Amino acid sequence: xxxxxxFVNNTFLAEDKASLLVSDLAIQRGxxxxxxxxxxxxxxxxxxxxxxRFYNSIAKMHMEIKQSPDELKDILQxxxxxxxxxDSGIKMIVTGxxxxxxxxxxxxxxxxxxxxxxxxxxxxxxxxxxxxxxxYQRPLSEMxxxxxxxxxxxxxxxxxxxxxxxxxxxxxxVRECPxxxxxxxxxxxxxxxxxxxxxxxxxxxxxxxxxxxxFKITERDFIMEELQNASEAFITSTxxxxxxxxxxDQVPLPGDGAVTQLLADLLLQKVKAQY
Amino acid sequence: xxxxxxFVNNTFLAEDKASLLVSDLAIQRGxxxxxxxxxxxxxxxxxxxxxxRFYNSIAKMHMEIKQSPDELKDILQxxxxxxxxxDSGIKMIVTGxxxxxxxxxxxxxxxxxxxxxxxxxxxxxxxxxxxxxxxYQRPLSEMxxxxxxxxxxxxxxxxxxxxxxxxxxxxxxVRECPxxxxxxxxxxxxxxxxxxxxxxxxxxxxxxxxxxxxFKITERDFIMEELQNASEAFITSTxxxxxxxxxxDQVPLPGDGAVTQLLADLLLQKVKAQY
Numbered sequence: 001x002x003x004x005x006x007f008v009n010n011t012f013l014a015e016d017k018a019s020l021l022v023s024d025l026a027i028q029r030g031x032x033x034x035x036x037x038x039x040x041x042x043x044x045x046x047x048x049x050x051x052x053r054f055y056n057s058i059a060k061m062h063m064e065i066k067q068s069p070d071e072l073k074d075i076l077q078x079x080x081x082x083x084x085x086x087d088s089g090i091k092m093i094v095t096g097x098x099x100x101x102x103x104x105x106x107x108x109x110x111x112x113x114x115x116x117x118x119x120x121x122x123x124x125x126x127x128x129x130x131x132x133x134x135x136y137q138r139p140l141s142e143m144x145x146x147x148x149x150x151x152x153x154x155x156x157x158x159x160x161x162x163x164x165x166x167x168x169x170x171x172x173x174v175r176e177c178p179x180x181x182x183x184x185x186x187x188x189x190x191x192x193x194x195x196x197x198x199x200x201x202x203x204x205x206x207x208x209x210x211x212x213x214x215f216k217i218t219e220r221d222f223i224m225e226e227l228q229n230a231s232e233a234f235i236t237s238t239x240x241x242x243x244x245x246x247x248x249d250q251v252p253l254p255g256d257g258a259v260t261q262l263l264a265d266l267l268l269q270k271v272k273a274q275y
Numbered sequence: 276x277x278x279x280x281x282f283v284n285n286t287f288l289a290e291d292k293a294s295l296l297v298s299d300l301a302i303q304r305g306x307x308x309x310x311x312x313x314x315x316x317x318x319x320x321x322x323x324x325x326x327x328r329f330y331n332s333i334a335k336m337h338m339e340i341k342q343s344p345d346e347l348k349d350i351l352q353x354x355x356x357x358x359x360x361x362d363s364g365i366k367m368i369v370t371g372x373x374x375x376x377x378x379x380x381x382x383x384x385x386x387x388x389x390x391x392x393x394x395x396x397x398x399x400x401x402x403x404x405x406x407x408x409x410x411y412q413r414p415l416s417e418m419x420x421x422x423x424x425x426x427x428x429x430x431x432x433x434x435x436x437x438x439x440x441x442x443x444x445x446x447x448x449v450r451e452c453p454x455x456x457x458x459x460x461x462x463x464x465x466x467x468x469x470x471x472x473x474x475x476x477x478x479x480x481x482x483x484x485x486x487x488x489x490f491k492i493t494e495r496d497f498i499m500e501e502l503q504n505a506s507e508a509f510i511t512s513t514x515x516x517x518x519x520x521x522x523x524d525q526v527p528l529p530g531d532g533a534v535t536q537l538l539a540d541l542l543l544q545k546v547k548a549q550y
């Protein structure tokens with residue numbers, strides 16, 4: 001395959017040349033934000049939602065980039081053209097940038113945009129995943145920061161638990177997975193997802209948007225006991241759409257997954273309307 | 276001034292050429308650790324303590340570097356020779372490195388060593404600083420990670436508080452500053468510093484080592500009320516040694532700073548014995 005191109009600040013570079021000086025605040029202090037969307041048949045999916053959240057993360061982290069959303073869209077189109085990967089994931093990162101003393105803001109932020117081949121799921125996979133709960137609250141949880149220290153650090157622990165992913169809880173309140181939102185379905189078919197101190201995912205938003213379609217979907221904090229009494233559970237993310245959860249802390253969920261499957265089908269229709 | 280050199284993996288590079296590919300896990304996921312020590316008159320201060328903590332952070336974060344401590348010491352000497360900055364700060368960073376998918380370990384870690392001019396304080400500054408408390412617990416707090424997202428993010432807030440630095444508290448328990456340990460001196464001249472969920476600083480360790488010198492110094496968790504009743508307070512760090520704190524959340528500390536000054540003088544003797 002031809003080398004992929006990466007956009008860095010104002011230019012397209014071959015990926016083996018796309019670098020940042022080590023003085024960048026991402027390397028010095030783990031400071032940065034990103035967003036990630038997919039393209040299917042060359043069409044960006046839910047792009048407006050991702051751009052809105054991207055600029056929101058930048059502003060709330062006291063950073064800035066010189067490109068307006070429209071200018072950024074032009075760059076994204078150019079990147080797709082030079083790379084020619086119709087089915088892809090596109091990641092936009094803004095790093096803390098070059099600071100005088102490696103700590104103090106203001107710094108000159110760096111913008112990086114990468115594109116990698118990625119095939120989005122176009123059908124629902126009924127094969128569920130297993131989650132292991134862990135006590136942790138993501139800091140600055142409403143911005144999509146690059147801070148995944150805990151998730152990376154937990155990887156060996158996850159293997160020990162024989163689980164596919166972590167589910168964070170904080171003071172008995174259920175939050176989210178490191179890269180996905182989490183939903184339960186109660187025995188009364190109510191669908192619930194955490195409201196506070198979680199990242200507001202784009203797929204999550206689309207699921208909440210199905211409230212009109214005959215589902216009772218509630219955005220509120222809920223505790224471990226409610227999770228333990230749930231019938232079904234699933235996670236949502238840009239790369240996974242909806243994935244059913246079959247097991248929490250090695251305890252199987254009792255439901256047949258029917259509500260999860262209905263929501264997944266409706267979500268896939270929304271995604272298909274985008275390409 | 277001549278350009279400074281930076282050591283990256285196995286070679287010395289001019290600082291404007293010292294870079295990492297954007298696929299490094301530090302940039303993608305904020306994953307990395309570091310340590311920082313100073314040199315005075317070309318002599319590294321408390322080097323063994325810093326190296327011990329450095330390798331401990333690497334191992335506990337499930338990372339590795341190929342250099343042994345002795346090989347690393349040779350590299351540090353070479354770096355000092357090429358740069359010729361007798362009074363300096365030397366920072367060793369190990370980043371998460373290049374991972375197949377930008378998330379999953381194992382990855383190939385990167386080692387970066389930078390040196391910058393820095394004059395360590397050689398006398399005690401009685402001018403105190405002011406701190407503003409903030410509810411936060413540093414994750415993975417016993418490793419010296421690059422995760423300073425909260426500290427960088429709080430900078431505009433700190434300005435609003437007219438404070439020099441943040442003091443983290445968690446559930447009413449006093450912890451540490453982002454880059455310094457924190458001590459109080461009670462009205463009975465007992466010196467106390469937090470024991471758990473803080474970074475164990477090298478200067479902190481040296482202060483605890485003064486227990487034999489007629490001071491009652493205790494390592495235990497303490498709560499905000501004890502801080503509010505304290506007579507003196509100070510912070511410790513490699514760059515600051517001991518700095519008295521004159522104000523917490525805009526309330527002055529009542530003491531005359533005599534115990535802080537005694538400890539600072541004894542610490543300076545320990546530092547001077549190193550060069």
